[in-house]
Structure formats: C-alpha cells, structure tokens
Amino acid sequence: MTVTYSEVATRLRLDAAFADARHEDLARLLTHVQFQKYGKGEKVVSAGEPAENLYLIVSGEAQLQGAATARTAVNDRFGEEAGVDTPKYLFDAIANSALEVAVIPRSALTRLYRNAPTVKDRLYVALLGRSASAHTAVPSIQTPPAVSHIKTTEFLGWMTTLAIPAALLVLGPHDALPWSSVVFLAILSATVLMWAFQLVDEFIPGLFALFAILITGLAPPSIALSGFTSEGFFIAMSVLGLGTVIVASGLSYRFLLFLLNKLPNRPVFHDLGLVVSGTLLTPMVPSINNRVTLMHSFMTDMIETLGHKPGSRAATRLAIAVFTGVTVLSAVFISSKSPNFIIYGMLPPQEQDRFQFTYWVLAAALAGGVMLLAYFLASLWVYRHEKQAALSKEQLAAQLQILGPMKNREWAALVGIATFLFGVITASLHHMQPPWLGMAILYALLLFGFLRKDEFKEKVEWPLLVYLASIIGIVATFNHLGLDHWLSGHFGVLRTYLGSNLALFILVLFAIMFLVRLVIPISASIVIFATALMPLSESTGISAWVIGFIVLSLGEFWLFPYQCSYYLHMRSLNQGKSLYDEGQFLRFNVLMNVFRVVALLASIPYWKSIGIL
Amino acid sequence: MIQRLKNLSPAFFLIVAMALLATFNFQKPRILVLHSYDPGYAWTRDVDVGLKRVLDKQIGLNVRWHYMDTKRHPAKDFRAKAGVIAKQVIDSWRPALVIAIDDDAQSYAAKDYANTPGIYLVFAGVNGEITPYGYDTAPNVSGIIERKPLHALKETLLLIAQKNQYPERLKIVHIGDTSDSVMADEMAMREFDWSPLVRLDSRLVEDFAQWQQAVWQANETADILITTNYRKLSRSSNDKTLVPPEEVVKWTEENSRRPIIGTNGFFVEEGGAIAVGASGYEQGEIAAKLAIDFLQGNLKWGTKRIVTPKQFVLFIRSKEVEKRSLKIPALHEAFAYALGNYISE
Numbered sequence: 017m018t019v020t021y022s023e024v025a026t027r028l029r030l031d032a033a034f035a036d037a038r039h040e041d042l043a044r045l046l047t048h049v050q051f052q053k054y055g056k057g058e059k060v061v062s063a064g065e066p067a068e069n070l071y072l073i074v075s076g077e078a079q080l081q082g083a084a085t086a087r088t089a090v091n092d093r094f095g096e097e098a099g100v101d102t103p104k105y106l107f108d109a110i111a112n113s114a115l116e117v118a119v120i121p122r123s124a125l126t127r128l129y130r131n132a133p134t135v136k137d138r139l140y141v142a143l144l145g146r147s148a149s150a151h152t153a154v155p156s157i158q159t160p161p162a163v164s165h166i167k168t169t170e171f172l173g174w175m176t177t178l179a180i181p182a183a184l185l186v187l188g189p190h191d192a193l194p195w196s197s198v199v200f201l202a203i204l205s206a207t208v209l210m211w212a213f214q215l216v217d218e219f220i221p222g223l224f225a226l227f228a229i230l231i232t233g234l235a236p237p238s239i240a241l242s243g244f245t246s247e248g249f250f251i252a253m254s255v256l257g258l259g260t261v262i263v264a265s266g267l268s269y270r271f272l273l274f275l276l277n278k279l280p281n282r283p284v285f286h287d288l289g290l291v292v293s294g295t296l297l298t299p300m301v302p303s304i305n306n307r308v309t310l311m312h313s314f315m316t317d318m319i320e321t322l323g324h325k326p327g328s329r330a331a332t333r334l335a336i337a338v339f340t341g342v343t344v345l346s347a348v349f350i351s352s353k354s355p356n357f358i359i360y361g362m363l364p365p366q367e368q369d370r371f372q373f374t375y376w377v378l379a380a381a382l383a384g385g386v387m388l389l390a391y392f393l394a395s396l397w398v399y400r401h402e403k404q405a406a407l408s409k410e411q412l413a414a415q416l417q418i419l420g421p422m423k424n425r426e427w428a429a430l431v432g433i434a435t436f437l438f439g440v441i442t443a444s445l446h447h448m449q450p451p452w453l454g455m456a457i458l459y460a461l462l463l464f465g466f467l468r469k470d471e472f473k474e475k476v477e478w479p480l481l482v483y484l485a486s487i488i489g490i491v492a493t494f495n496h497l498g499l500d501h502w503l504s505g506h507f508g509v510l511r512t513y514l515g516s517n518l519a520l521f522i523l524v525l526f527a528i529m530f531l532v533r534l535v536i537p538i539s540a541s542i543v544i545f546a547t548a549l550m551p552l553s554e555s556t557g558i559s560a561w562v563i564g565f566i567v568l569s570l571g572e573f574w575l576f577p578y579q580c581s582y583y584l585h586m587r588s589l590n591q592g593k594s595l596y597d598e599g600q601f602l603r604f605n606v607l608m609n610v611f612r613v614v615a616l617l618a619s620i621p622y623w624k625s626i627g628i629l
Numbered sequence: 630m631i632q633r634l635k636n637l638s639p640a641f642f643l644i645v646a647m648a649l650l651a652t653f654n655f656q657k658p659r660i661l662v663l664h665s666y667d668p669g670y671a672w673t674r675d676v677d678v679g680l681k682r683v684l685d686k687q688i689g690l691n692v693r694w695h696y697m698d699t700k701r702h703p704a705k706d707f708r709a710k711a712g713v714i715a716k717q718v719i720d721s722w723r724p725a726l727v728i729a730i731d732d733d734a735q736s737y738a739a740k741d742y743a744n745t746p747g748i749y750l751v752f753a754g755v756n757g758e759i760t761p762y763g764y765d766t767a768p769n770v771s772g773i774i775e776r777k778p779l780h781a782l783k784e785t786l787l788l789i790a791q792k793n794q795y796p797e798r799l800k801i802v803h804i805g806d807t808s809d810s811v812m813a814d815e816m817a818m819r820e821f822d823w824s825p826l827v828r829l830d831s832r833l834v835e836d837f838a839q840w841q842q843a844v845w846q847a848n849e850t851a852d853i854l855i856t857t858n859y860r861k862l863s864r865s866s867n868d869k870t871l872v873p874p875e876e877v878v879k880w881t882e883e884n885s886r887r888p889i890i891g892t893n894g895f896f897v898e899e900g901g902a903i904a905v906g907a908s909g910y911e912q913g914e915i916a917a918k919l920a921i922d923f924l925q926g927n928l929k930w931g932t933k934r935i936v937t938p939k940q941f942v943l944f945i946r947s948k949e950v951e952k953r954s955l956k957i958p959a960l961h962e963a964f965a966y967a968l969g970n971y972i973s974e
Contacts, residue, residue, distance in 0.1 A: 366695045370718070446651050447659065447691065447722075456647060463639050554667065557702040627713050 019051045019074045021414035024118045027072055029418060030091065033099075033139050037132035040266030043273065043415035047317035048124035054111040060094075061109045067097035069119045070139070076115035081108040098122040099139035106143075127313065173213025181206045196234055197497045203228045204490065211540035218539060219479040222486025235493040243488030247368065247451040248357035252302060252484055253476070254454025255351040258432050259301040260475040261467050263310060265425035268297055270416070272314060277412040283330070283402055286318065287337040287395060291388070294341020299349035300433065302357075303477060304582040307342035312589045314338070319595060321407060327594040333399050335596035336604050339586060340391050344608070347568040348384035350376045354484050355542040355571065359564035361488040362550050371561045373440045373450050380565060382622040386615035387608070394607050428466035432457050483539075491547050500551035507552060514549075514563070515556040518629070522566055522616050525549075529570045533579055542571035559628050569616055573609050575602070657691040658924045660684070661724040663715055663738060665731035665754070666700040671895035672909050675942075676730055676753065679913020687921060693722060699733040703808065703861045703871070712737025719748070726923060728916050730754045731775075732809055735762045743767035749923050749930070753916040756813035759935070768931040771923070773915040775907050777814050777857070777892045778941030779821045782905045785943075785961065786826060786853060786890070792956040795852055802851040803831040804843045806861040814857045814892070836863045837872045844885050854889040856881075856896060875899045888955055894944045897972060902949035903957065908940040944970040 028034055028042050037045075051074075054060055060071065060078060071078075072093045080094055094109045099122070129136050181202035188198040203225055210221035229240045243249055262268055272293040279285040294311055301307050315338045324331040346352040350360055350373055363371060371379065422430075439446070439453040448456075461467040494500060504511065513521035525545075533541050545567045553560035574580040577587060577598075587598075623629040662680060666673045673696070684692055695718050697711035715738035719727060725747070729739035731754035740762040742748045752764065752772030764770040790799045803818055805811040815831055829851055832843035840862055847854050859877045863869045878900040881889060891897065891904035915936050922928040945965040950957060965971040 364696075366693075366718075369693060369695075369722075370714075445655075447654055447657070448651065456650075460643055463643060554669075554698070554701065557698065557707050627710065627717065 019116050019118065021046060021049075021408070021411045022417060023074055024049055024051075024072070025414040025418045027074055027091065027118065031072065031093065033093070033142060034132075034135055035138075036134040037128060038266060039419045040269045041128050041131050043269065043418040044313060044317060045120065045124055045128055046411065046415050046418065047321050048121055050119045052117050052119055054115040054117070056111055056113050056115075058111045058115075059108060060111060060115070060117070061105045061107075063106055063108050064104050067095065067102055067105045068122050069095055070098045070122075070125060071095040071109070072118040072120065074116045074118055077112035078115055078117075079110045079112045081110065082106070093142075096139040096143040099125045100136060100143060102143070170213065170215055173209065173215045176213065177206050177209040177215065180209060193499075193502065196232075197499055197502070199232055200229070200234050200493065200497055200499070203232075203234075204494070207490070208536075208540055208544065212536045214537065217479060219483035219486065222483050222490065225490050226486050229489070229493050235496045239492045239496045240489045241485070242492045243361065243485030246361050246485070246488050247449065248361040248488065249481060249485050250451040251351060251360075251454055252354070252357050252481055254451065254458045255300065255302050256476045256480070257458040257461060257467055257472065258429070258436065258454070259306075260471055261425060261432065261461055262300050262429040263306070264471060264475065265423065265429045265466075266419060267426040267429045268293070268301075268310060269314075270419050270422070270426065271296070273412055273416050273419070276407060277409065277416065281406045281409065283333065283399070284396065286322075286407065287333065287392075290315070290318075290334065290337040291341040291344075291391070294338060294343075295345055295388075297342060298345050298352045300351070302351050302353060303480060304343055304346060304353055305585045306477075308339070308582050308586045309589065311338045311342055312586055316595060318407070321411060327597050329399065329597065329600065330402055332596040332600045332604075333395065333402065335586075335601055336395065339583070339601075340608070343572070343582065344387050344391060345384045347565060347572070348377060348380040349373075354480055355539050355568060357484050358487045358491075358543060359546055359550075359561075359568055361484075362491050362546055362564065363560050364553075367560050372443065374443075376561075379561065379623065379626070379628055380619075383565075383569065383615040383619045386618050387611055390611035390614065391608065394604070394611075398604065425466050428461060428464065432461060432466075487543055491543075494547055495551075500547070503548050504551040504555065507548065510549065511552050511556060514552055514558055518558070518562075518620050519617055522570075522613065525566065526570050526573070526613055529567075530573060533571070533573055537581060538571050538574070538579075542567055545571065559623075562623060562628060566616055569612055573612065575606065575609070577602070653689075654691075657689050658726070659691045659693070659722065659724040660920055660924075661719060661722060661727045662692065662694045663719075663727055663729045663734045664694070664696045665733035667696050667698040668694075670700055671898050672754075672893060673730070675894065675909025676913040676916075679908075679910040679915075680728070680917045681913075682910070683914055683917035683921060690924075693718075693724070697733055697737070699737075700860055701871075708733055708737055716741065723747075725749065726751065726920050728753065728920055730912070730916070732756060732813070735764075736809075740764070743770055745769065749920075751916050751919045751923070753912040756810045757816070768933075771919050771928060771932075771934040773912055773919070773936040773938060775912060776938060777817060778905060778907055778938070779818065781941040782855070782890070782892065783821075783823060783826065785905050785958075788958045788961070789853075789888075789955070792958055798825055798827050799853060800827045800829055800851045801853050801855055802829040802847050803855045803857065804840070804847065804859075805831070805833050805857040806859050807833050807835055808858060808861045811857050818855075834862070836865050837877065838865055840877065841880070841884070844881055848886045851887055854881075854885055854887055855892065856889055856901075857892045882949055882952075888953055891944070894942060894970060897944035897946045897970070900946070900949070902946055902953065902955065904944040906942055906944065907938060908942045910942070911938055911940040942968055942970060944972075946972045948973075 025046060028045070034042060063082065070093060073091065078094060095105065097105050184202045184205055185198065188201060190198060207221040207225040210216060210224070211218065226240055229235055230237060272289065275289045275293060276286065279289050290311065294307060297307050297310065301310070315334050318334055319326065319331045322330070347356065350356050360368060360371070436454060436457055439448065440450050443450065462472065510521060510524065513524055529541060529545060536544070546564055549567060550560045550563050553563055574583070577583055620629065664673050668674065668677070684690060695715060697715055699708045699711055715734070719738065719742065726749045727739055727742065728751045729735055735752055735755060739750055739752065742750055743763045744767045748769065750770045752759070752770065754775045755772065756775050759765055759774065786799060786801065801823070803815065805815070811833060815833060818828070818831070834840050834843055840859065844854070860871070860874050862872045862877060864872055874895070878896065882900060882902065889901060891901050891906070893906045894904055896904040919928060919934060928934060943961055943965040945957065945962060962971065
C-alpha cells in the first residue's frame with residue numbers, strides 16, 4: 017500500500033495538534049511532507065540525534081522506548097521534539113509493525129507557527145506528557161537577549177542628519193527664500209536623510225516632519241495634517257482592510273492552487289500562474305513586501321515540489337516569475353503601493369477626479385502591457401533550453417481538499433472585490449467616489465465580523481497609512497510655502513524637455529534618477545522627484561499624472577540589491593539559503609529595467625491618442 | 630425563524646443604509662464649474678470667491694471644479710485639447726448644470742451643450758457677444774456677461790486728472806496683447822463715449838519687443854496708458870516663449886513716463902500701481918445665483934436671463950503710486966482698502 021497526499025491531508029485535518037491551524041497553512045505544509053516506510057523492528061529515530069522531523073503515523077505502529085506511552089498507533093505521531101525548541105530526540109522510535117509515516121521537517125513547522133502558534137504549544141504539551149512519565153527533562157533552546165548596537169553607517173547617518181539641516185539654517189538660500197522656507201528645508205532635509213540612511217522605520221521621519229512643522233507654525237494643522245483627511249488615505253485604509261480579509265481568508269492561496277491545477281503542467285504555465293497571481297494581488301494588497309511574503313512561500317513550495325535544485329536555473333526562473341508578478345504592475349494600479357497614493361495626493365483636484373481607479377489603470381495600461389509582454393518574451397528566450405518539470409497534480413488536488421469548500425470569509429472577500437470593482441466601473445451612474453465606496457465595503461466587512469477587531473488593529477498597516485498621510489502633509493506644506501514654484505524654477509532644462517520633447521525628458525530623468533537611486537531609497541526618491549517635478553505641469557501644460565507616473569516608474573529602477581527594499585525582503589525570506597541564482601536573477605532584473613524605460617517611451621503616442629497629452 | 634431574522638438584521642441595516650445613501654447621492658444635483666483659466670489666476674480666484682459665497686450656503690449639492698488653464702497655455706492646440714478634456718468630464722460626470730466661466734470655456738466646450746437636453750448652462754466672464762456661442766437662441770442658457778467697467782474707469786481717470794492737474798483733454802491709449810478677450814475689450818472701448826477724454830488708437834501687439842515700442846511711443850503721445858491684458862506676449866517674433874506677466878509689468882512701470890492703469894486686479898498684484906476692474910466676485914455670485922435659481926425651479930428651461938454687471942473693484946499698490954507722486958482720490962483709496970485690494974508694501 018502506498019500513502020497518498022489525500023490520506024495525509026485527511027490525517028492532518030484530524031490531528032488534534034493541528035486543530036487551530038488554518039486550512040490554507042495545512043495545504044501549504046503538505047508540499048513539504050515526505051513519505052517513508054519502515055519494516056518491523058527498524059529504528060526510525062534514536063534518542064540524542066538531532067530532532068529534524070515530526071512523524072505522523074499513517075499506518076502501522078511504533079514503539080517509543082523510554083517513554084511512559086510505550087506504544088503509538090495509527091493516527092498518532094512521534095518526534096514532537098522537532099516541533100518545539102528541543103534540539104535532540106528524547107526517545108528511540110522503533111517500528112512495531114510495517115510502518116508508513118508522513119515526515120514533516122522542522123523548517124516547515126516553524127513557518128506554520130507564524131499563523132498558528134498554538135500548534136507548537138500542543139506539540140509541547142504532548143511531548144511533556146511523554147517525558148513527565150519517563151522522568152526525562154525537556155531541554156529548551158535559550159534565545160540570547162537582543163542587543164542593539166548602532167552601526168558606523170547609522171552613526172554617520174545621524175551625524176549627517178544633524179549637520180546638513182544645521183548647515184542649511186546657517187548657510188541656506190536666505191537671499192532667495194524667506195526664513196520660514198529655510199526652516200522648512202532644514203526640517204525636510206533631516207527627514208530625507210533619515211530615509212536615505214534608513215535610520216528608522218519609513219513612517220517615523222514623516223511623523224518628525226509633521227510635528228516639527230506644527231511646532232514651528234510653518235503651516236496650519238489644516239495643511240500639515242491634510243494627508244489624514246485626503247482621499248488617498250481612505251482609499252489606502254479601505255484597500256488594506258479588504259486586502260487583510262483576502263489574505264487571511266486564504267482566498268488568494270486558493271486561487272493560486274486553482275490556477276496551477278487548471279493550467280497545463282508546463283514551466284511556462286507555472287510562470288504564468290505565478291505572474292497572474294502576483295498581478296491579481298497587486299491592486300488588492302497595497303504593500304509589495306506583503307505580496308512578496310505571500311508569493312515567496314509558494315515559490316519555495318514549488319521549488320521543492322518540482323524537484324528543482326536550490327540555485328538552479330529552473331528555481332531562478334520561478335523566483336523571477338514571483339518577483340515580476342508582484343512588482344511589474346505596481347505603478348499601474350493606484351492601490352498597489354504607498355508612493356502611488358502619494359502621487360495621487362499630489363495631483364491637482366481635477367486630475368484626482370479624473371485619475372480615479374479605472375482611468376489610472378487605463379492611462380497606465382500600455383506601459384503595464386509592454387512590461388508584461390517583454391517579461392514573457394525575455395523569459396521564454398532566456399530559459400528556452402530549460403528542461404520540463406511537472407507539478408504533482410495529485411498534491412495540488414490534496415491541497416485544495418484540505419482547504420475544503422469556499423468559506424464565508426472567502427466569499428466575503430470575493431464579494432468585497434466584486435462590489436468594489438463594480439462600484440468603481442459604474443461610478444458615473446451612482447456618483448460615489450472610490451474612497452467612500454471603499455469605506456462602505458470596509459464597514460461591511462467589520463459589521464459582519466469578516467474583518468475582526470484584532471485584525472483591524474494588527475493586520476491593517478497603520479504605519480503605512482501614517483507614512484502616506486505625513487508625505488501628503490509635507491508636500492502640502494511645501495506648496496503652501498511657495499517652494500514648489502521656487503524649485504521648479506531651478507529645473508530649466510528638464511522643463512524645456514518636458515514641454516518640447518517628452519521622450520528626451522524621460523531619458524534625462526532616467527539618468528538623473530539612476531544616480532540618485534544609488535544612494536536614496538525608492539519611496540524617498542519618488543517623493544523628492546515628484547515634489548520637484550509635478551509643479552512643472554503648470555508651466556508646461558503636461559498632465560501632472562504623466563509626470564507622476566514617469567517618476568513612479570523610474571523610481572523603481574534598481575541594479576544592486578541594497579537599492580530595493582522589497583528585494584531585500586525577498587532575500588531575507590530565503591533565510592540564508594541560495595534558493596535561486598542571484599546573479600542570474602539580477603541580470604534579468606537589468607533587462608526588466610530597460611523594459612521599464614521602453615514601456616514609458618511606448619506610452620507617449622498612447623497618451624496622445626487618449627487625450628492625456 | 631425569528632433567530633434567523635435576528636441574525637439578518639445587520640445585513641438588513643446595511644442594505645437599507647446603502648440604498649438610502651445611494652439614492653440621496655444620486656439625487657444630489659451636480660454642478661460643474663468650468664473655468665477657462667487656472668485657480669492661481671487672480672481673476673479666477675475672485676470668481677471662485679463669489680461662487681462659493683453662494684454655493685457654500687447650499688446643502689446637498691455636488692459641485693466639481695475644472696480648470697482648463699488656457700491663460701498660461703494660450704497655444705491653439707492646447708486650448709483645443711483642454712476643450713476635449715473638459716467635454717470628457719462633462720460627458721462622464723453628466724452634471725445637471727455647467728457654470729462656464731470666460732470665453733475659452735464657452736468656445737472650446739460649453740457651446741457644444743447649448744440646446745442639449747438634460748444640461749443647463751450658466752455662463753460668466755464673456756467679454757464679447759453671446760451670439761457666436763449660440764446662447765442667444767438656446768433654451769438652456771443664462772448668464773452674466775463681463776464688461777470692463779468703462780464708466781468707472783472714466784470717472785477714475787477724470788478724478789485723477791483733476792487731482793493731479795493733468796490737461797483737461799487727457800489723452801489715453803490702450804495697449805494690450807492680441808488675445809480674444811483683449812479684442813473684445815478693444816471693441817467695447819472703441820464704442821464707449823470717453824469725452825472729454827481723448828482716446829488715441831490702441832496698440833495691440835504680439836511680442837514683447839512690440840510692447841516696448843508701444844510704451845516708448847505712448848511716452849510721446851499719451852498722458853495715461855490703459856492696459857487690459859499682456860499674458861500672451863511672446864518673447865520675440867522668433868522665440869514664442871511667453872514673457873512672465875510680472876516681467877512685463879515691471880518693465881512697463883520702470884520705462885513708462887506716463888501712469889498706467891490696468892483694467893484687471895492682477896495688474897496690481899503683478900506690480901502695477903492702480904487698476905479699475907470688473908468684479909470677479911460679482912460674476913461668481915450672479916452665476917451661482919442663476920444656477921441655484923434653475924435648480925430650485927425659479928428659472929425654467931426655455932427662460933433666458935442675461936445679467937449685465939453693475940459692480941467694479943479698485944486695486945492700488947501704494948509704493949508704485951508714490952513713486953510717480955500720483956495723487957489718488959481719498960475715497961478710491963478707502964474703497965480699495967475696504968476690499969482688501971490695497972497693497973501697502
């Protein structure tokens with residue numbers, strides 16, 4: 017008899033230790049399970065050897081020597097040491113008959129605990145039950161206390177953050193600007209430097225700028241805090257709430273499984289499944305880091321399931337597909353990342369009315385389409401000699417079996433998405449603006465308990481909202497002090513190109529942003545360039561959205577890992593393992609950067625044809 | 630059964646609440662304020678103040694503002710594109726009423742909706758005739774025309790002449806650019822009875838060099854210069870870049886030996902000494918009142934109401950006035966001060 021994924025799926029769902037785990041997480045766990053058979057009398061594990069795996073007995077019996085519970089049977093388990101912080105097995109486990117077990121590695125369990133910490137507690141209790149009777153002490157791993165040390169670069173960063181604003185206050189452009197503007201530039205420079213040196217979390221410098229503006233009275237609260245009442249803030253809050261339900265309900269995971277189960281079982285379609293899933297997550301999960309986290313776990317599952325060697329070309333191909341899926345259209349959907357909301361907040365009111373959800377997508381559609389097409393062509397060409405590998409359809413079916421039928425929460429997420437999209441498309445009929453429509457959906461999710469209070473408190477990214485609101489407030493203060501006109505007066509060449517030759521403007525801006533991005537992070541670069549360049553819209557007559565979109569697209573340019581926070585996040589999820597060939601990944605990324613510029617250039621005639629230019 | 634009904638009560642509440650909100654929102658009358666120029670332009674700002682004085686008092690209106698920005702971008706293709714975008718906004722938002730302000734808004738967008746069922750038009754800031762837009766015969770149009778307050782300007786000139794002991798037959802000359810609104814103003818000035826003042830032939834020019842020549846010539850021929858607008862002056866016949874208005878005013882104040890009087894408030898905001906202009910506040914207020922009258926049923930489809938302006942406003946920059954040792958009647962100073970149009974820096 018051979019153990020099937022389906023049997024293991026049933027076994028997992030019946031095991032009391034896993035009762036609190038979400039079905040989505042159990043389905044994910046299934047991809048790490050291996051099957052092993054032992055003959056009667058054969059030793060499975062030995063006391064004292066490293067505890068790497070938990071064993072679920074599917075058929076047969078095993079004897080645990082030295083434990084009070086001398087026998088285990090069908091539907092029991094052993095090796096719980098691998099599920100808790102115990103480095104070595106405490107007991108010998110010997111097959112008492114022909115034994116078939118499902119083997120779950122410690123690393124997979126550790127991942128499961130992120131969403132289901134009680135599983136670990138239950139395994140610990142089970143282990144204690146055995147060891148208490150056997151008078152065996154359960155050793156635990158002591159975690160060393162965290163010690164925070166300021167690195168040299170951070171120290172330099174803080175010193176620069178002190179020195180530059182001070183220098184500005186003393187030596188600033190006092191002849192060209194009033195004192196209040198110089199003070200604001202000093203505050204702004206401190207804020208930007210905190211971002212540039214990544215001294216603290218991204219939202220904290222924004223808060224600094226806000227209270228500094230308010231204390232010095234450079235702008236009234238109605239301007240400095242305008243971000244907290246802006247439409248962008250409420251769109252972001254609503255989408256974050258809806259995104260939380262989509263992810264927490266397991267709908268996104270179910271969709272990915274469904275897609276891979278239905279698509280033809282060939283590498284190109286595996287890529288397609290990952291890219292399409294990432295793309296569909298893009299407008300609904302407004303944080304690239306969160307999307308990377310979601311898709312990364314699936315990527316690691318697929319690499320193992322498909323039997324790709326870590327670091328191989330095939331594994332790299334999957335990593336590129338995942339990364340492309342979650343990032344490539346991030347400028348195309350307004351709700352896909354915080355800088356988009358910032359650009360939206362900086363648009364003149366009538367452009368805000370115009371570039372709501374659907375029109376933003378329409379205006380950016382060609383750029384997005386070119387990027388996607390270029391990715392697929394490049395991927396097909398680069399990996400044209402790749403050998404075929406197939407996913408286990410049986411495993412996918414078992415994973416879907418664990419998820420069971422669609423749950424109420426998933427339906428709620430699906431209805432939420434559908435209502436939002438339908439509402440946005442039909443806005444000309446009911447005249448409800450997307451931010452308020454989003455709030456109505458958020459209210460409904462909270463009202464029916466699909467989004468719980470604790471999730472609203474913990475899973476909605478409030479720091480991201482504070483960051484967004486503070487940037488809008490900083491830019492509003494900048495404009496309030498008339499610095500937008502002063503600054504745009506210093507961009508003579510760019511203004512000339514913007515007004516006369518947009519393609520040249522894109523290329524020149526690309527060169528400038530390329531250099532700036534070597535030292536300044538993505539969000540800060542986008543904010544700086546958008547603040548400086550979007551006011552040029554007035555004097556050149558070019559739509560402020562076009563300028564903002566170009567800045568958004570070029571701001572995402574990166575060559576080296578340190579330049580891209582979400583790539584670093586993806587790398588951190590690899591936990592030090594070489595899941596894919598980073599050199600190859602980065603070379604492909606260079607190609608994608610080139611495509612980004614091509615996509616912008618290709619959009620110029622399109623924008624002209626739809627009346628934006 | 631009762632428990633199931635109880636369980637459904639939040640859903641019932643949500644459905645009823647959303648239906649009521651949607652109905653309320655759907656029934657709110659939608660007004661599109663369509664400006665020819667940009668919100669930073671002094672005239673547009675004044676019109677907006679007037680509009681808001683009336684509209685802000687109304688509850689349950691859905692008002693949206695759109696600025697075509699053609700003053701800063703006077704090229705014909707830009708104006709045509711701005712018109713296309715404005716029409717896209719009207720077609721997609723489908724307002725019950727459009728308040729279209731100044732001539733470009735009429736000629737590039739609003740006039741296409743004259744005689745269109747379901748949309749009522751209120752115009753303001755139209756310098757010339759309304760016939761070219763078809764508003765004279767359309768059943769869905771009312772508005773307020775804009776005329777330079779020439780009577781007020783003449784009275785002010787006479788008082789200044791008296792106060793400064795200028796010759797009785799004061800010679801005035803109008804200089805401006807060649808924009809449509811200046812052309813319309815020029816026609817009105819030509820038809821106006823200026824006596825006992827003497828109106829010399831106007832100089833409407835295309836570039837800054839021509840402007841400078843016109844000013845130098847006026848130094849020899851006129852006693853006072855009147856300027857309507859100068860925003861569409863290109864740098865030269867070869868360089869079509871527009872000269873910033875502040876630069877034009879600064880140069881003119883520095884090089885004209887004669888006092889210059891503007892016919893718009895922005896002339897003083899941009900560095901000029903004195904201006905007597907049409908009231909943007911009045912244009913905005915009247916347009917908004919006409920809109921409310923239509924929405925409340927006091928102005929019927931097919932009934933036309935064309936209002937002629939009665940008000941004017943005065944702007945003074947004391948520093949420039951003092952430079953020329955120009956004496957201004959005390960009442961005029963007090964009037965400008967009361968309106969907040971007296972710049973004393």
